[in-house]
């Protein structure tokens with residue numbers, strides 16, 4: 413066994429094409445990225461530049477047409493869906509702009525569900541109550557998603573994303589619908605998550621989010637614009 417610490421995220425020469433009839437969209441054209449544990453990297457770029465496509469590949473939610481993704485030394489890409497799902501549960505937390513919670517479960521139930529899916533043999537690092545305290549939602553533990561404010565929903569989504577003790581947190585426009593106060597609150601939490609040792613990759617248009625990053629990388633038309641620091 414090696415004692416060398418693997419980067420949390422290695423994306424090598426990723427390509428992703430979408431085909432609809434005769435039309436082909438080259439969403440990613442040879443994108444590489446390395447993110448260390450404890451680092452918060454922001455992927456910026458105009459609408460349609462490939463940010464969500466890249467994040468879906470990093471999270472193992474989608475498969476690249478070329479290249480591959482390795483998380484904590486485990487290859488995610490080009491593996492059967494069932495294997496990717498298991499790796500994702502073990503290594504990845506995903507936070508989206510919306511739709512992070514199951515509607516018929518309360519906040520507590522949503523967080524507990526993620527921990528239950530990992531199986532009884534895996535002891536969570538943080539109990540459900542601790543996760544809710546981390547995101548300042550202890551008092552809203554029994555609220556349903558529909559009963560939460562936008563800021564509360566975002567923080568509940570973060571608790572869900574952290575419930576599986578992810579090595580890598582992937583956040584796609586996590587503050588897109590928030591006011592400045594709530595955006596800063598979520599950003600503070602993302603910084604804490606990185607300080608706690610996770611690699612955090614955030615896609616965002618927001619200058620506030622960029623200001624909180626260790627590195628900001630810009631995609632243009634499926635490629636890094638100004639390769640500096642990307643790989």
Ligand SMILES: Nc1ncnc2c1ncn2[C@@H]1O[C@H](COP(=O)(O)OP(=O)(O)OP(=O)(O)O)[C@@H](O)[C@H]1O
Nearest residue numbers: 430431437439457458459460461462463464465466
């Ligand atoms: N499922 C799909 N089928 C066809 N084309 C797609 C699909 N998903 C994305 N695309 C195209 O791929 C390109 C990259 O899209 P992507 O959603 O990754 O961009 P983005 O930078 O996240 O944009 P935004 O900031 O608006 O969310 C766009 O041209 C988009 O239209």
